[in-house]
Amino acid sequence: MSDLYFVQVPVGEMANFAYLIGSRQARECLLVDPAWSVDALLDQAAADGMRVTGALVTHYHQDHVGGRIFGMEIEGLAKLMARAPVPVHVHEREAEGVRKVTGLSASDLVAHGSGDAIDLGGVRVRLLHTPGHTPGSQCFLVEEPGAPGRLVSGDTLFLGSCGRVDLPGSDPEAMYGSLKALARLPDDTLLFPGHFYASEPSSTLGEQKRTNPYVRVARLEDFLSFMGR
Numbered sequence: 001m002s003d004l005y006f007v008q009v010p011v012g013e014m015a016n017f018a019y020l021i022g023s024r025q026a027r028e029c030l031l032v033d034p035a036w037s038v039d040a041l042l043d044q045a046a047a048d049g050m051r052v053t054g055a056l057v058t059h060y061h062q063d064h065v066g067g068r069i070f071g072m073e074i075e076g077l078a079k080l081m082a083r084a085p086v087p088v089h090v091h092e093r094e095a096e097g098v099r100k101v102t103g104l105s106a107s108d109l110v111a112h113g114s115g116d117a118i119d120l121g122g123v124r125v126r127l128l129h130t131p132g133h134t135p136g137s138q139c140f141l142v143e144e145p146g147a148p149g150r151l152v153s154g155d156t157l158f159l160g161s162c163g164r165v166d167l168p169g170s171d172p173e174a175m176y177g178s179l180k181a182l183a184r185l186p187d188d189t190l191l192f193p194g195h196f197y198a199s200e201p202s203s204t205l206g207e208q209k210r211t212n213p214y215v216r217v218a219r220l221e222d223f224l225s226f227m228g229r
Helices: 038-047 076-083 095-102 172-182 205-211 220-226
Strands: 004-011 016-023 028-032 051-056 067-069 072-074 088-091 109-112 117-120 123-129 138-143 150-152 190-192
Touching (some): 004 038, 016 038, 016 051, 016 123, 028 038, 038 051, 038 076, 051 117, 076 095, 088 095, 095 109, 172 220, 190 205
Parallel strands (some): 051 088, 088 109, 150 190
Antiparallel strands (some): 016 028, 117 123, 123 138, 138 150
């Protein structure tokens, strides 16, 4: 039986996905982008016999970490820390943004560089820096021996598209580089995005390499044209 505990959960009012990732043997898991339905996510982990030992943040936008956006107050990491204080793992270039948006303190956060890993039993989560949507955006490559990797891609790579690069801190050239880096992962890597923007909730990198125009584009100049630059 696989040691991997992996649950994709549609949450919130902006078609977000949250994830629970962990080890069945260790009975420990991490929450990915717990901005919405924090109580429900924690309750699901408990019902599955899992203890939440940390949170993973793809980037600092409010629909992924909590805070006020479009007149809505999203509970997010502040609610998580009130109910179940755990380390919040962020990319080092995203830590300041997460603090400002959520009100968390620096001591609540664990800042990482690209390539750092978190081990839970026989499951490893590699943190991949993928700037473009924000300076410190990161994806999570979930690895278990003998099984295809699972890429939780936040707002970097969607099914059939990619994240916006017209927001403060966005960088289309960096996004192009990040997509090319992700495209070097094996074709059988399973892709799990940060939003439910397609007809299916997941795909493979091989399928995206064949069909996603933002991954297929071969030249930076063409990518920038796609992005209206």
